[in-house]
Amino acid sequence: MPNLFNKGIGTNMVTDFIKFISKGTDANIIILDPEVSNYRAVRCYEKCGFMKVKKINDGNNWLMEHRIR
Secondary structure (H helix, E strand, C coil): CHHHCCCCHHHHHHHHHHHHHHHHCCCCEEEECCECCCHHHHHHHHHCCCEEEEEECCCCEEEEEEECC
16 A cells, blocks of 8 residues: 555554563564565664664575664
8 A cells, every 4th residue: 555655654563563572572682584675674674673684585585683672
């Protein structure tokens, strides 16, 4: 739904997810693996504090991590 792009909805959702995980579990890291070609998702995750670690799956995905403080 392109009419919902660029409104911060994804960033807010991911931020809320990070808060939920950090308060509700004893996890100290969140890992995800978006497709390299999914620029919008990768940028959203970066805005929320995820860092690219390395490419995986023959270079098709980013291994990204967010350390919970």
